[in-house]
Amino acid sequence: AQSVTQLDSQVPVFEEAPVELRCNYSSSVSVYLFWYVQYPNQGLQLLLKYLSGSTLVKGINGFEAEFNKSQTSFHLRKPSVHISDTAEYFCAVAYGKLIFGQGTTLQVKP
Amino acid sequence: AAGVIQSPRHLIKEKRETATLKCYPIPRHDTVYWYQQGPGQDPQFLISFYEKMQSDKGSIPDRFSAQQFSDYHSELNMSSLELGDSALYFCASGRALLGEQYFGPGTRLTVT
Numbered sequence: 001a002q003s004v005t006q007l008d009s010q011v012p013v014f015e016e017a018p019v020e021l022r023c024n025y026s027s028s029v030s031v032y033l034f035w036y037v038q039y040p041n042q043g044l045q046l047l048l049k050y051l052s053g054s055t056l057v058k059g060i061n062g063f064e065a066e067f068n069k070s071q072t073s074f075h076l077r078k079p080s081v082h083i084s085d086t087a088e089y090f091c092a093v094a095y096g097k098l099i100f101g102q103g104t105t106l107q108v109k110p
Numbered sequence: 111a112a113g114v115i116q117s118p119r120h121l122i123k124e125k126r127e128t129a130t131l132k133c134y135p136i137p138r139h140d141t142v143y144w145y146q147q148g149p150g151q152d153p154q155f156l157i158s159f160y161e162k163m164q165s166d167k168g169s170i171p172d173r174f175s176a177q178q179f180s181d182y183h184s185e186l187n188m189s190s191l192e193l194g195d196s197a198l199y200f201c202a203s204g205r206a207l208l209g210e211q212y213f214g215p216g217t218r219l220t221v222t
Contacts, residue, residue, distance in 0.1 A: 032209035043200060044153070044213040051209055090152060094209045096166050097143060098202075100152040 002027045002093050006101035014109050015083055021076040021104045023091030032094040033074045035065055038103075039087045047089075050074060061085070081108050112136050114214035116201050122220045123191050131186040131217045135203030141165070142184045143211055144176060147198040159184060160206055191221045 007022040025031060035047040048059025055067040065076045074091060086108045091101040115134040123129050135142050141160050145153040155168035159178040170176075173191075178184040188195060198218050202211040 034210070036213070043215040044202075046210065046212060049210055094211070096206075097155040097158055097168060098145075098153070098211055099155070103152050 002031070002095045002099050004091050004093050004099055004101035006089075006091050006104045008104050009102065010105045010107065012107045012109060013081055016080050018079050019077065019081050019085075019106065021089050021091075021106065023074045023076065023101055025072050025074060025091070025093045027072075027093060027095070029095075033065075033067060034092045034094065034098065035059065035063070035074075035076050036090045036092060036100075037061075037087050038090065044090065047076070081106070083108050083110060114201055114203050114212055116199075116214035116217050118217060119215065120218050120220075122222065124222055125191055125193065127191050127221075129188045129191060129219060131188070131199050131201075131219070133184045133186070133201030133203075133214060135182055135184070135201070136212060139182075139203035139205055139212075141204050141206045141211075142178055142182070143202040143204075144170075144184070144186050145200040145202065145213075147200060147216075149197070153200060156186070188219075193221050195219060196221045 003026045005024045013019045033050040036044040048057050050057050050067045058064045089104045092098040117132045143158040144156040147153040156170040157176050158166045162178045176186045198216045200216045202213045204211040
């Protein structure tokens with residue numbers, strides 16, 4: 001069965017600092033992996049995706065993620081965050097439907 | 111670029127009433143998904159359609175039903191509403207072979 005675990009429920013960070021949001025997945029088959037961002041009272045926006053190929057995936061807004069098959073991880077990183085990055089971030093694995101992690105609240109402080 | 115359209119954006123209903131949520135997928139997408147997101151929770155899969163046929167079913171109550179029509183729009187029908195049905199309901203569309211899904215803005219359902 002597929003499952004996703006986001007290891008941090010909240011990540012506080014100062015503006016312009018780097019950040020990593022951690023995601024581990026469990027799957028018995030090849031996976032498609034995604035990161036979505038949800039701003040307050042809004043829908044889910046696709047940040048980036050891993051379908052195959054290069055394990056380093058670049059997305060929108062300066063985010064990137066690295067697929068690590070041996071560690072079954074798909075951590076999201078950004079070298080320098082902005083106040084506007086404050087939002088909820090969801091990691092998801094696709095098995096037809098999307099199975100989401102519990103979400104990580106990124107709080108960027110000035 | 112066209113996005114997924116959901117209507118209405120907000121809906122207030124009383125207990126035991128019926129609600130219908132509509133979704134208009136991105137053109138040429140062959141798959142539609144419905145998700146429910148409770149307060150402070152991650153989205154939970156309800157049901158999906160591939161080329162207008164139901165393809166998968168999640169934790170969808172028997173009080174809920176859904177269908178996809180010939181023009182590819184989809185409707186989620188919810189009857190005998192309960193307080194616990196208050197949530198954000200998302201529709202997503204995508205192309206099955208590509209695995210990605212694009213979400214609509216959601217319908218916020220409040221049951222009083």
